[in-house]
Amino acid sequence: xxxxxxxxxxxxxxxxxxxxxxxxxxxxxxxxxxxxxxxxxxxxxxxxxxxxxxxxxxxxxxxxxxxxxxxxxxxxxxxxxxxxxxxxxxxxxxxxxxxxxxxxxx
Numbered sequence: 001x002x003x004x005x006x007x008x009x010x011x012x013x014x015x016x017x018x019x020x021x022x023x024x025x026x027x028x029x030x031x032x033x034x035x036x037x038x039x040x041x042x043x044x045x046x047x048x049x050x051x052x053x054x055x056x057x058x059x060x061x062x063x064x065x066x067x068x069x070x071x072x073x074x075x076x077x078x079x080x081x082x083x084x085x086x087x088x089x090x091x092x093x094x095x096x097x098x099x100x101x102x103x104x105x106x
Contacts, residue, residue, distance in 0.1 A: 001077045009074045015081050016070050020057065022085070022092040023069045027053035030096060042097065042106040049100035068099055 009015055030050040035043045049065075056063045072095040073079055079091055 001080065005080075006074045006077070009079070009081060010067075010070050012081055016066065018085060018088055019070050019073050019092065020066050022073075022089045023053050023066070024057045025089060026050075026092050026096055027057075039106050042100075042102045045100040045102050045106065046097060049096070069095070072099055 027050040030046050031054070033046075038046070053065055053069075056065045069092060073088060073091045076091050079087060
C-alpha cells in the first residue's frame with residue numbers, strides 16, 4: 001500500500017470507528033492485566049494509556065488519542081479499509097506499548 005493510500009485511510013470515518021473500538025477493547029484488557037514481567041514503569045505507562053483511552057472513547061472522532069491509534073494502525077501496509085476486525089485488533093494490541101511511550105529503557 002502506498003503512503004498516500006495509508007494517509008487516506010486515516011481520514012476514513014468507518015475505519016476510524018473500527019480503530020476506536022479496537023483501542024477500547026485493548027484498553028479494557030490492559031486495565032485488567034497483571035504486572036507480571038513488566039517493569040513498574042512500563043506497567044504504569046500501559047495502565048495510564050488504558051485509562052486515557054477509556055475516558056476519551058466517547059469524545060468524538062477526532063480525539064488526540066484516537067488519532068494516535070489511527071495513524072499507528074494505518075502505518076501497517078497490510079491494513080486497509082477491508083481488513084478484518086481481528087487484524088485491526090491485532091495491530092492495535094501490537095502498538096499499545098509504543099503508543100503508551102514504553103521504551104527499551106523501561
